[in-house]
Amino acid sequence: MPRIAITLPDGSQQPVEAGSRPIDIAKAISPRLADQALVAKVNGELYDLTRPIETDATLQILTNHDPQALEVYRHSAAHLLAAAVLELFPETKLGIGPPIENGFYYDFDRPTAFTPEDLEQIEQKMREIRDRDLPYERVVTSKEEGLRKYADAWMKCELIDERAGDTFTEYTLGPHFIDFCRGPHVPSTSKIKAFKLLSIAGAYWKGDERNKQLQRIYGTAFFTQKELDQYLQKLEEAKKRDHRKLGKELDLFSIQDLAGPGLIFFHPKGGTVRRQIEDWMRDQYVRRGYSLVYTPHVARADLWKTSGHYNFYGENMFKRMELDDAEYQLKPKNCPFHILIYRDRQRSYRDLPVRLGELGTVYRYERSGVMHGLLRVRGFTQDDAHIFCAPEQIEDEIVSCLEFAVDTLHTFGFEDYEAELSTWDNGASGKYDGAPEQWKLAEDALAKATSRLNLKVKVMPDEAAFYGPKIDVKLVDAIGRLWQLSTVQFDFTLPRRFGLEYIAEDGKAHQPLMVHRALYGSVERFFGILLEHYAGVFPVWLAPVQAIVLPITDRQLDYARQVRDRLDAAGVRVAVDDRSEKVNLKIREAQLQKIPYMLVVGDREAQSGAVAVRNRKHGDQGARPVDDFLADIRRLIDSKAPSE
RNA sequence: GCUGGCGUAGCUCAGCUGGUAGAGCAUCUGAUUUGUAAUCAGAGGGUCGUGGGUUCAAAUCCCUCCGCCAGCUCCA
Numbered sequence: 001m002p003r004i005a006i007t008l009p010d011g012s013q014q015p016v017e018a019g020s021r022p023i024d025i026a027k028a029i030s031p032r033l034a035d036q037a038l039v040a041k042v043n044g045e046l047y048d049l050t051r052p053i054e055t056d057a058t059l060q061i062l063t064n065h066d067p068q069a070l071e072v073y074r075h076s077a078a079h080l081l082a083a084a085v086l087e088l089f090p091e092t093k094l095g096i097g098p099p100i101e102n103g104f105y106y107d108f109d110r111p112t113a114f115t116p117e118d119l120e121q122i123e124q125k126m127r128e129i130r131d132r133d134l135p136y137e138r139v140v141t142s143k144e145e146g147l148r149k150y151a152d153a154w155m156k157c158e159l160i161d162e163r164a165g166d167t168f169t170e171y172t173l174g175p176h177f178i179d180f181c182r183g184p185h186v187p188s189t190s191k192i193k194a195f196k197l198l199s200i201a202g203a204y205w206k207g208d209e210r211n212k213q214l215q216r217i218y219g220t221a222f223f224t225q226k227e228l229d230q231y232l233q234k235l236e237e238a239k240k241r242d243h244r245k246l247g248k249e250l251d252l253f254s255i256q257d258l259a260g261p262g263l264i265f266f267h268p269k270g271g272t273v274r275r276q277i278e279d280w281m282r283d284q285y286v287r288r289g290y291s292l293v294y295t296p297h298v299a300r301a302d303l304w305k306t307s308g309h310y311n312f313y314g315e316n317m318f319k320r321m322e323l324d325d326a327e328y329q330l331k332p333k334n335c336p337f338h339i340l341i342y343r344d345r346q347r348s349y350r351d352l353p354v355r356l357g358e359l360g361t362v363y364r365y366e367r368s369g370v371m372h373g374l375l376r377v378r379g380f381t382q383d384d385a386h387i388f389c390a391p392e393q394i395e396d397e398i399v400s401c402l403e404f405a406v407d408t409l410h411t412f413g414f415e416d417y418e419a420e421l422s423t424w425d426n427g428a429s430g431k432y433d434g435a436p437e438q439w440k441l442a443e444d445a446l447a448k449a450t451s452r453l454n455l456k457v458k459v460m461p462d463e464a465a466f467y468g469p470k471i472d473v474k475l476v477d478a479i480g481r482l483w484q485l486s487t488v489q490f491d492f493t494l495p496r497r498f499g500l501e502y503i504a505e506d507g508k509a510h511q512p513l514m515v516h517r518a519l520y521g522s523v524e525r526f527f528g529i530l531l532e533h534y535a536g537v538f539p540v541w542l543a544p545v546q547a548i549v550l551p552i553t554d555r556q557l558d559y560a561r562q563v564r565d566r567l568d569a570a571g572v573r574v575a576v577d578d579r580s581e582k583v584n585l586k587i588r589e590a591q592l593q594k595i596p597y598m599l600v601v602g603d604r605e606a607q608s609g610a611v612a613v614r615n616r617k618h619g620d621q622g623a624r625p626v627d628d629f630l631a632d633i634r635r636l637i638d639s640k641a642p643s644e
Numbered sequence: 645g646c647u648g649g650c651g652u653a654g655c656u657c658a659g660c661u662g663g664u665a666g667a668g669c670a671u672c673u674g675a676u677u678u679g680u681a682a683u684c685a686g687a688g689g690g691u692c693g694u695g696g697g698u699u700c701a702a703a704u705c706c707c708u709c710c711g712c713c714a715g716c717u718c719c720a
Contacts, residue, residue, distance in 0.1 A: 113648060114648085115648090115649095116648095198714095199714060199715070200648065201648070201714060201716065202647025202648065203647080203715070203716045203717090208717080209645075209646070209717045209718090213647055214647090215648080216647095216716080218715080248655080249655095255711095255712095257711055261710095261711070261712090316718090316719085362720090366718085366719075367717085367718070369716085369718095370645090375720090376719070376720085377720090382720070485720095518720075522720045550680090552678065552680095553677040553678060580676080580678090581678085581683085582677085583678070583679060584680070584681065584682070585682055585683085587680050588681035589681085590681090600679065600680060602678095603679095612679080620680055
């Protein structure tokens with residue numbers, strides 16, 4: 001028997017017989033390791049523990065400490081799901097069943113829909129099969145034989161036809177189940193300790209809506225029950241923070257059936273929060289050298305034809321309206337309007353850069369199934385600005401855009417974020433607009449700007465918009481979710497379409513570079529993200545009501561109103577709960593409304609000119625002179641402190 | 645738009661296999677004047693999302709439309 005050399009992660013080498021299996025080597029190292037082993041990595045490639053190694057190789061045994069092992073583990077759980085479904089509903093056809101970010105799914109084709117009760121039954125069956133301790137076994141099959149074998153499984157045939165070489169691998173699970181699959185898998189079903197099926201959904205075959213719709217079962221699996229429980233708890237937490245729920249509980253906004261879906265009504269309290277968000281942004285625009293403009297909500301179809309939206313974005317626009325003189329359309333974007341302002345007079349290089357900013361409300365037609373609270377709507381307000389500049393100015397402009405974006409994140413309490421730089425394909429496909437020099441200039445400027453700011457950035461090749469490269473900033477919220485937020489995009493197309501120019505030092509007309517940037521993206525969406533990030537507990541500067549005065553009895557009503565007036569005069573958003581109710585009730589309701597400060601006033605406070613301060617997070621803070629409290633809360637408001 | 649689920653009082657929800665509506669909270673009225681998360685009592689309030697159908701009889705069964713939810717597809 002020839003011998004091969006296995007190099008372990010610690011660098012040590014071990015000679016073994018060719019054809020040895022990772023599991024044998026693991027056993028030789030330590031029985032404990034063999035017991036914990038889930039999958040192997042041979043020369044960097046994931047291997048089943050039972051797959052023979054034929055040549056010299058590096059070997060790593062992966063256990064439940066490895067994220068890659070978790071993927072394999074979940075993939076195996078998906079097979080377990082498929083096996084359970086086939087035992088219960090043999091007529092079902094299998095699609096694909098990969099691991100995903102937080103679990104796995106499997107797609108099925110079946111004439112009748114799965115019900116929630118089926119889901120429970122399936123999960124029960126999975127446990128049963130798991131307890132049979134069936135091995136996942138890798139089988140190499142020829143394509144020809146495979147097509148014959150899977151003749152009555154149309155999706156598998158399609159996959160084998162498309163993906164398989166002369167041979168392909170499949171995995172068995174017990175005597176009856178076999179699935180076309182690249183693998184690898186954990187050695188046996190008993191390794192799968194903790195899993196749960198979560199939901200049923202429709203999903204198109206191969207993700208294409210022209211294809212047949214299948215039934216997808218989502219589930220998740222973790223190495224331990226504890227981790228699974230933690231994950232389920234996190235889902236619960238996310239549910240509690242749902243901005244739609246909080247929006248109702250805190251009376252911030254609503255969506256009205258009578259008005260239509262995807263159209264947001266900000267109530268007084270939500271309006272107050274939104275005003276803080278918008279005022280901050282407008283103030284920043286001015287400080288950072290942007291000019292604030294206002295533009296209409298509709299324009300003639302001719303404008304949209306010039307901009308190209310009429311043809312290329314028409315699907316997403318509200319239908320045209322006929323007026324006496326022409327067709328008009330609601331704006332889905334602000335860019336053409338800002339361009340018209342730029343173009344309204346001749347520009348000199350001395351005028352550049354021109355930065356036109358607006359909180360512009362746009363309307364987009366979204367298909368009926370896609371609306372989602374504040375996060376996906378049909379009418380929304382962009383903090384939109386367009387920068388027109390000369391090539392030599394571009395890098396500085398990008399740097400300040402990105403600085404602006406990062407400052408915005410910090411202001412609203414987001415500490416973690418990532419940036420993505422989307423670039424073109426160097427012209428390979430011809431699907432991108434603009435000259436190669438333009439692309440190079442723009443991509444270089446974006447890349448340099450990020451390195452000047454030490455911004456960690458992931459390059460996404462061939463992900464650019466067709467009209468130019470872009471940088472997107474994504475934030476990580478309080479419970480670790482990633483949200484797309486700011487975007488800084490080049491646009492080579494619109495300046496050309498509208499014939500934009502400026503007169504340069506050489507006396508000739510040149511085309512300016514145009515950058516489109518939005519930092520909140522959409523004020524509505526940002527509001528929703530913020531609401532979930534803070535779980536409704538807004539920092540004092542954003543809270544709709546910052547303090548509420550709670551008189552203990554009606555005797556202190558006059559004093560309570562004096563306190564209210566004092567704070568109100570100092571610009572604090574303050575209210576009095578003047579109902580003849582017990583202070584316990586008033587406190588409870590103020591707590592539920594997440595009001596930062598409750599100022600309890602009884603006879604003692606009225607006599608000494610004090611308030612008994614109760615903080616929503618830290619409870620009773622004791623009595624203090626009104627002016628002391630005022631100074632403190634003012635400081636928190638002015639500093640936009642993230643938390644009190 | 646597609647698949648599945650759902651739509652009962654302002655809110656959260658109950659109402660089994662058809663016999664024509666109920667709770668808690670909220671609201672209003674009265675009493676209570678209370679020291680850090682729910683005082684007590686009484687009252688009012690629903691064309692059971694919409695329109696149609698089956699039936700002696702529909703919140704309950706069937707169909708249409710509207711909306712919501714979970715996904716898919718598409719996106720700020």
